[in-house]
Structures are given as C-alpha cells and as structure tokens.
Amino acid sequence: MQTEATLAQADVSELDLVARCQAGDTEAFDELVARYRTRVFGMIYNMVHSEQDAWDLAQDSFLKAWKSIKRFRGRSSFYTWIYRIVMNVTIDWLRKKQVKGGGGEFDDSIQLKEVEPASKTMPKAEALPHEMMERSEIRTRIDDAIAQLSPEQRAVILMKEIEGMQYHEIAEALGCSIGTVMSRLFYARKKLQNLLRDVYENI
Amino acid sequence: MKTFEEKWTAWLDGQLSGRELSEFEASLPDKAAAQAEKGDVRKLGALLKRELGVSALTNEEFFSHQLRERIRESSVPSAKGEGRGSAWWTVPRLLWVGAASLAVFLVFTIFVMRDKNPAEESQYLTQILNARVDPVVSPNATVSMFEVKQDRVTVLWTEGLQSLPADYAAK
Numbered sequence A: 001m002q003t004e005a006t007l008a009q010a011d012v013s014e015l016d017l018v019a020r021c022q023a024g025d026t027e028a029f030d031e032l033v034a035r036y037r038t039r040v041f042g043m044i045y046n047m048v049h050s051e052q053d054a055w056d057l058a059q060d061s062f063l064k065a066w067k068s069i070k071r072f073r074g075r076s077s078f079y080t081w082i083y084r085i086v087m088n089v090t091i092d093w094l095r096k097k098q099v100k101g102g103g104g105e106f107d108d109s110i111q112l113k114e115v116e117p118a119s120k121t122m123p124k125a126e127a128l129p130h131e132m133m134e135r136s137e138i139r140t141r142i143d144d145a146i147a148q149l150s151p152e153q154r155a156v157i158l159m160k161e162i163e164g165m166q167y168h169e170i171a172e173a174l175g176c177s178i179g180t181v182m183s184r185l186f187y188a189r190k191k192l193q194n195l196l197r198d199v200y201e202n203i
Numbered sequence B: 001m002k003t004f005e006e007k008w009t010a011w012l013d014g015q016l017s018g019r020e021l022s023e024f025e026a027s028l029p030d031k032a033a034a035q036a037e038k039g040d041v042r043k044l045g046a047l048l049k050r051e052l053g054v055s056a057l058t059n060e061e062f063f064s065h066q067l068r069e070r071i072r073e074s075s076v077p078s079a080k081g082e083g084r085g086s087a088w089w090t091v092p093r094l095l096w097v098g099a100a101s102l103a104v105f106l107v108f109t110i111f112v113m114r115d116k117n118p119a120e121e122s123q124y125l126t127q128i129l130n131a132r133v134d135p136v137v138s139p140n141a142t143v144s145m146f147e148v149k150q151d152r153v154t155v156l157w158t159e160g161l162q163s164l165p166a167d168y169a170a171k
Helices: A004-022 A026-048 A051-067 A078-101 A109-113 A129-147 A151-161 A167-174 A178-201 B004-012 B018-027 B031-052 B060-080 B082-088 B091-116 B123-132
Strands: B142-148 B153-159
Touching: A004 A026, A004 A078, A026 A051, A026 A078, A026 A151, A026 B060, A051 A078, A051 B060, A078 A151, A078 A167, A129 A151, A129 A178, A129 B031, A151 A167, A151 A178, A151 B031, A167 A178, A178 B004, A178 B031, B004 B018, B004 B031
Parallel strands: none
Antiparallel strands: B142 B153
C-alpha cells in the first residue's frame, strides 16, 4: 500500500496528467494507461474469464476514457473514474452476452466453455508442475464460482477483495449507493462461501 | 436505517464502531457462529486475493501501441469536422443562435407585414379605383399607378374617364 505522502505525490502528478490529457496530450494519456492497464485488465479478466475479451474490453474502456476525459472534473480520483468506465463497459458486455446466450440467471454455462486455461495467466517458472496443476484447478474452481454471480456482484466482490477499495469508492465506480454495495457484497460472499468452502478450508 | 445485510457486511469488514457495534453484536443470536463466519469470509478474501491477484497483462507495450492507434484513428474524423462541430455547438451557443434567429425572424416579419399593409394609403387612389369599377360612370376608364416609395412620389395615369368623383376636387 502507498503511504499518504506517496499517495499525495501520485495524486498531484495524476491530476497534472489528466489536465494535459484534457488539453489533448496523448502522451500524458499513455502514461495514465501505463499506470492502470494491468489492474484494469486483471479486473476485467476476473469478471469475464477470457483473455481476449478482457483485452478488447480494456481497450474499449481506455478509448472511452480518452474520449470523455474532458468531462472528468476531479470530484473523485482518476482511479475511481476509470473504474466506473471499466465497470460500465464490462457489465454492459456481460449483460449483452447473457441476452445473446438466452440464459436466465447467471450460471454462465456458455462463458465457462470459453474460459481460457488458467495457466496462461499464471506466473511462469515459479512453481513446480504439480503445484501449478493444483493452482490451476483452484483457479478454475474460483472462476466457476464467480461465473455464478451476477455482473454487479462480481464487480463488488472483486473491487473489495482484490483491489481493496472502500465501500464509497465501489459505490462511485458502480454508480449506486453504499447500502447497495454492502448488500451485493453480502450475497456475493454467501454464494462464494457455499461454493468454495472446501477450497479455502483446505489451504 | 441499515438492513441486516448491510450491518452484517459492515461488521465483517470491521466498519462498525461504538454504539452501532455493541448493539449489533448484542443482537446476534450465536456470537460464536458469527465469529466463525467472520473467519470464513477472511479466508475467502485471502483466497481470492492470492488466486485472482496474479492476472498479468502480457504484451503491455503492444496494448498501449494498439490503444494509441485506435485513439489516432478515432480522432481523425473528429478533426475534420465532426468533433469540431460538436465542440462549437455548445448549449449556450445554441441558445444564443436560437434567440438571434428568432429576433431576425420577428424583425423581418414586421417589415413584410408593414409593407403589405401600408398605413398611409392614398385616399385619392382609392377613390379613382372605386370610380373605375363603376361601369356606368366610366365604362372605358383605365387607371395605372406608378409609385416610387423611396422618393415618396406616386403618379396616377388615367385614361377614358368620363367624369371624376364629386368629392375629388374637395380633396
């Protein structure tokens, strides 16, 4: 985690970068992209479980951010603002995919068939083959479990547990109330606890 | 008023304090089970963070390169007019243009209406024309009018008049 001083420095330079972007400086935007591309990609990947789709959605999100950067007023951090765009793009995509698939509740059986092998995203040459296989299985279990959550529940649990965002930041990113965030978190956790209990109990 | 779900989530995440915390904990029927579930949620969170926090973006530079290309492509049509147009037609400008157009329209309408219904029509012309349409008085009469408004001059050219209206001389 960043200290308050480094956070303040990062915020100042980030605001400066945003101001330059608003003046049409694409190099400044490139710098912002470099700061957030990995986190944005990771967040989307954990929601859609496809490397290619995550890549495309991350691209779309940043392009949308560039097009609307002049509307950024600095009332929230750039980080929260970009996450709002990312969430809109990703949730919208998941909803459309669900409609095309003709499914009802989010069991996402269609998506699961398209899930890329987890080994693609795992660090290479750090673990022994049997360890990698075990982790790959765990990853698949987690992906399967997350696929059973609604897009909004996925977004909330990932922002809270992976990104460590505060309730109010999640609420801003999703454009909903803090109460809604807490409620979605409640149901997402309950569902994941039921689906993954044996996994986290045995680690 | 927070719902149970909201309070429970806040309690799990250590977001309750003071009176709210003590009241909530007092309301729990089985505190030991609640504490066990709190531990479960922490384990779940740790598992998710460990397993999902490693999704790395490969080819980061290519990602940025592709994005730069897309930004460049998307900015080309806007520079040629679309973007410039949308930037120029802001709401205040639209209001000003609308108001100015309305004012021009009103001025033009008033001008045309005045032109169509001149306030100072010649009494003399009216009388002559009335006389012309009377076939008994002047069956072969023709009246032509030449008017130069700029110089405030009107010339009436009459032919075939057998008599003039009785009140003409008086005017």
